[in-house]
Amino acid sequence: MSSKQLKQRLETLLFADIASFWLDLYRQKYRELVDELSQWELIQNQPDDDDEDDWLLLQAIAFLTHKIDTLQNQLLKLDTDHRRFVERLSHAELKAEREFHILDYAYILGADRIQLKKESRGFSALV
Numbered sequence: 001m002s003s004k005q006l007k008q009r010l011e012t013l014l015f016a017d018i019a020s021f022w023l024d025l026y027r028q029k030y031r032e033l034v035d036e037l038s039q040w041e042l043i044q045n046q047p048d049d050d051d052e053d054d055w056l057l058l059q060a061i062a063f064l065t066h067k068i069d070t071l072q073n074q075l076l077k078l079d080t081d082h083r084r085f086v087e088r089l090s091h092a093e094l095k096a097e098r099e100f101h102i103l104d105y106a107y108i109l110g111a112d113r114i115q116l117k118k119e120s121r122g123f124s125a126l127v
Helices: 003-015 020-025 027-039 052-091 095-108 113-125
Strands: none
Touching (some): 003 052, 027 052, 052 095, 095 113
């Protein structure tokens, strides 16, 4: 089955009973979900003796479970990082120490070196 056919099949199976209002409202999210699911490695290897609809639905459930677990772990990490940041910031006594913790947390959240330099200059401009 081609990637396009797989995506169409998944859309048909997953969104058949959803009212058009909700489909229109969340169309982009649904497409992203189908794109991710269609590229999931496990969905590419359908056994010959399984019913296609049943197999695709089972794989969709497994994928969604995996995605939820992954997102939950990411949220837990973000929460832990935030708690550490707040703790470190609350114990910082010097302005330079607070700025260091803020920049370190920005780095943890994904700021690159250019953004960090701009933030650092922003601290200097506040003086």
